Amino acid sequence: MLEWTVMSLFLYFPEDKSEYLPAAISLGIFAIAAYFTFRLIVRISKKEALKAKELEERLQHQMNNSGENS
Secondary structure (H helix, E strand, C coil), X not given: CHXXXXXXXXXXXXXXXXXXXXXXXXXXXXXXXXXXXXXXXHHHHHHHHHHHHHHHHHHHHHHHHHXXXX
16 A cells, blocks of 8 residues: 555656657657667677677688698
8 A cells, every 4th residue: 555655656647748748759869869779789799790700710720720730
């Protein structure tokens, strides 16, 4: 019972629905920023994976060449 009373203090539903507009705009801005940030992280991650694969292949090639020379 006490928990419901405390949580109901934070609920506020305005009569004037235009008060929702600033919240909707900021939500939209942050959602778009989050999407572009996610895409940037994925792009960077793919580049890093490609670099790691190239390094692995180069090291494997060096290991094979040094094994043949021994």
